[in-house]
Amino acid sequence: MVNIKVNNLIYQRGDFSLSVDNLMIKSGEKVALMGENGCGKSTLLGLLTGLLEPESGSIVYGDMALSQLSFPARAKTFSLLAQFSEISFPFTVFEVVRLGCYAQNRLGEFSAQDDARTLALLDLLDIRHYAERSYAELSGGEKRRVMLARVLNQNTPIIYLDEPNSSLDVRHTLDIFAHLTKLNASVITSVHDINLALHHFDRFVFFKNGRLLYDVNRADVSAELLSEVYDVSVSIDNRSFSFFH
Numbered sequence: 554m555v556n557i558k559v560n561n562l563i564y565q566r567g568d569f570s571l572s573v574d575n576l577m578i579k580s581g582e583k584v585a586l587m588g589e590n591g592c593g594k595s596t597l598l599g600l601l602t603g604l605l606e607p608e609s610g611s612i613v614y615g616d617m618a619l620s621q622l623s624f625p626a627r628a629k630t631f632s633l634l635a636q637f638s639e640i641s642f643p644f645t646v647f648e649v650v651r652l653g654c655y656a657q658n659r660l661g662e663f664s665a666q667d668d669a670r671t672l673a674l675l676d677l678l679d680i681r682h683y684a685e686r687s688y689a690e691l692s693g694g695e696k697r698r699v700m701l702a703r704v705l706n707q708n709t710p711i712i713y714l715d716e717p718n719s720s721l722d723v724r725h726t727l728d729i730f731a732h733l734t735k736l737n738a739s740v741i742t743s744v745h746d747i748n749l750a751l752h753h754f755d756r757f758v759f760f761k762n763g764r765l766l767y768d769v770n771r772a773d774v775s776a777e778l779l780s781e782v783y784d785v786s787v788s789i790d791n792r793s794f795s796f797f798h
């Protein structure tokens with residue numbers, strides 16, 4: 554059980570800057586990161602996972618600053634589904650998903666328990682029938698499901714996901730979001746589909762031009778707020794938002 558605390562974070566890249574004064578995510582929370590393209594969602598995930606270095610500010614996991622956490626400790630604390638991920642080795646689907654166990658595996662060898670866990674995740678993500686196929690031969694959506702299974706196999710108390718449903722069809726999107734909401738882990742995910750997010754997440758952090766604009770609960774996501782964030786007209790009907798120019 555690990556809380557995440559972000560304070561006075563500033564990151565600069567060319568003429569883009571991201572600043573987050575204060576963000577606290579409690580253990581087990583399900584948080585959607587939202588906002589238009591280029592507003593800084595992936596950048597924040599990069600900072601939270603130590604892939605990017607801030608100019609200033611602090612990121613603390615429990616009572617440990619991210620900078621104090623060793624790489625093995627980070628891999629036990631959080632997992633990340635990046636927006637894009639490729640594998641250049643001729644691994645099978647089973648082997649790719651089992652790699653997720655490596656972070657928790659002290660001996661460095663996979664156990665029968667790791668294999669069983671991997672197979673269960675292949676079932677969950679509906680990719681068991683591809684287990685022995687080469688990862689490289691899968692479709693975009695199938696690859697995405699394999700990478701999601703690998704991330705879940707890391708079994709960390711915090712899961713960061715960058716647009717997990719990109720390339721996924723409707724059924725697999727609903728399946729994976731329903732599963733994410735049931736986990737004990739904290740799940741922090743960037744997502745563009747507001748109606749999908751509203752059905753599954755409790756808390757919504759909206760960014761605009763590199764600034765954290767709103768940090769609200771589900772009940773406070775309004776048409777006015779969405780209109781300000783996305784610069785479009787928004788209406789609500791039967792608890793579902795519609796967007797138009």
Ligand SMILES: Nc1ncnc2c1ncn2[C@@H]1O[C@H](COP(=O)(O)OP(=O)(O)OP(=O)(O)O)[C@@H](O)[C@H]1O
Pocket residue numbers: 566569588589590591592593594595596597636743
């Ligand atoms: N590798 C990079 N090198 C230089 N600039 C980058 C790089 N990656 C992103 N940027 C820029 O940083 C800014 C923030 O990008 P970021 O990827 O965090 O946006 P995002 O909110 O995740 O967008 P999207 O919804 O399109 O995924 C954008 O202006 C983008 O052009």
